[in-house]
Amino acid sequence: MFTPHTDSEREEMLRVIGVRKLDDLFADVPIKLRFPNLELPPAFTEIEARMQMEELAGANETAHDLACFLGAGAYYHYTPAAVDAIIRRGEFLTAYTPYQPEVSQGTLQAVFEFQSLIANLTGMDVSNASHYDGATATAEAAVMAYHHFRGKRTRFILSPSLNPQYREVVKTYMGGYENINLAGENLDPLCQPDDLASLLDDNTALLIVQYPDFFGRIFDFTALIEKAHQFGALVAVAVNPMSLGVLKTPGAMGADIAVGEGQSLGLPLSFGGPYLGFFATKKEYVRKIAGRLVGETADAEGRRGYVLTLTAREQHIRREKATSNICTNQGLMALATTVYMSLLGKHGLKQLANLCYQKAHYAAEQISKLDGYSVVSQRPFFHEFVVKCPKPVDEINWHLLDHDILGGYDLGQDYPSLAGHMLIAVTEMVSKDEIDALCEALEEVNNG
Template identity: 50%
Template sequence: MRYLPLTDDNRREMLGVIGTDSVDDLFVDVPAEARLTGDIEGLPKYASELAVERHMARLAAKNIAAGNVPFFLGAGAYRHHVPASVDHLIQRGEFLTAYTPYQPEIAQGTLQVLFEFQTQVARLFGTDLANASLYDGSTACWEAITMAGRVTRRSRAVLAHGLHPHYVSTAQTMAKFTKDELFAGAPDLDASCEEDAIIAQIDDTTSCVVVQYPDILGRIPDLAKIAEAAHDKGALLVAVVTEPVALGLIEAPGALGADIVVGEGQSLGVGLNFGGPYLGLFGCREKYVRQMPGRLCGETVDADGKRGFVLTLSTREQHIRREKATSNICTNSGLCALAFSIHMTLLGGTGLEKLARINHSRARLAAQRLSEIEGVSVLNTAFVNEFTLVLPSDARVAVRELADRRVLGGVSLGRLYPDEDALANGLVVAVTETCSAEDIEAFATTLEAVLQGEAA
């Protein structure tokens, strides 16, 4: 990208057009204490390209790469093996873009892939249809809440305590501008999914109930029970899936009564990618299709009767009047959707089930081995590939000491819920097909040494 310098006169002219006195006026929503005032401390004014490369290499060397050590992190982002063919195909010139194509006559391949992606997501979620993707799981969750509000004409959403706190935070941020009421809280460190507590919050003003499946602690809530209670009050059930591989083994949310199913597609084809870009999945019942955000790719025939693919039902603000739009989603995660679709195609239905069973089997082995450590217990009575350990002391300390010994041993609940002392000893552990028996044993022996206070 070219560097385009501006003069002071240029800046004053632009600020005058938009009606502000200074550039600082554009950042009034950012708290003053979070704004930079002056140079970044310790950063030189200039350096040679070689010096910058060496400095960045030294910084990068401090990182622990996921593939270099026993890796048991999860809680919304998962390490799975991504076949080399996925990366090879998405880098082809005709595919290498994150955007939905606007000119169908020259982009039939990309449109067909997105059409097939929608079919795969709909089958995975057990919904009638799915859109061409959103940005990520957390923003897809918020879009589901606002969609439920449009359908029910209500603005009160109940968020299950087992919903990922980052998803809750995203929804709370957006609700500040829409004035939606959100009822949320932290989970108990208990094997129960607290369905009765969720149901007790539903009333005649509730637009939807948002339930993660499996939840942040790896527990598997009874969606059918919650769906029945929600529907009795005229509310919708929104199911959130952060680990789509789990659906190779447990019932699809749509088959259990979920009206809208959203999730994060990172697990399949995308990789960890330092936290992004990721992939928002969104499916719903057909009767709600005109309230669905984002884009939908459809199949049709051209003037000669040949099959073709087009964009349809793109009721977003870029296409229609802003007040009539279902969303302001101005693009989609097209390249990540392609990666997801290729990986799903390589697996097929049988392969996905086999992958989920391998994950579950290794998770069971890990849970059994870790529970043998004195003072450590497994919270869950049922799980797929993620479960919660209860340690005898603060899990944040254990995680740091494990990392110092080159084991990435899970995500501490104290990190996710820093204000909830009752959750401090909880450790969320994810086990995928990338975790070997040797990795599990290394995790167990290292955790035992950490808890016993042995020197590294």
């Protein structure tokens, strides 16, 4: 379909190579296995393929068609048109990793700006060029802490209000190391920072908390982080970057590492990916970061330019001694969020975070007035909160779908003690009318 040769060109090329026919190029492939008959549908033209994809896409009902109150780690936000206009430019879209800096300054400077924006947003000193998503960035924090202590500290405390999928991925990533002790799972999911402090000891390498946490709650972790530092442990804060339009930063609380999911910065939901992991830390840990870093420098004529730097830490040089195997990251998604953060800027990011906060608090207030429902999250929370429901959450959600509402997340799936509890997220994409409609529908289920 996308191969250009004409028959005569092919003949000419084979002649130059010195073989008679195409098949002669595959003489090294065992003959009995050569040219298998693949059972795949015959080729579509672009017109047919597009129709097929439209049909598949059309079989979904999405956040776009419904009033979306579902979050739990992926959030429906508006993506300004400018973001897509930039990331669709072939010069960004179809470039490789910038290993040749002279012809990659566009990508390199964009990554440098991404690093700067993330560092400023999180209040940290340095950021890398990205990870696959929030979960793997969190897991890389655990791996970094393990190597920071050269394997001598083996306890990793994961707050029970850390996104359960992040916990699972940390567990997978730490599976290759000996004698790792992952603590925190047995605490009450809605526990307080003090409960986590009681788990710290001299063997703790890393404490991981989430902010706002999986249930939307916000705590000032300053005292907890100080306590962890007294034990010599590192602290990673998994943060929703959008919330930092108004909230105090992990850096200001003293965190050693800030990681998170960048999807809320203008990336479409896209059924879970591609998203964006970010990883920021203090200056003293810069050499322990996995993944790529872009640094500023100059050429022989003194012109400013950017290069991939500290590459000697990475897998292609250190091979089995590298602490991570990451190479391809989420370059284009980092670019999208760089455009998004630039466009919204100081004013827009603050306005957005405030809008989400206000709408969520209005929704919580209204739901708390309904018979049978109670808002379990104490304040302060950000844009997500826990509601105890009078009926099973999936039953309620089916009813909400009839009213064109995508209901919240069923917490019973991950936390048996929270069966019948729904996690509701509210963003700028729902209006007051839609929140009121949600309340009406919730009331109807209880009465029905």
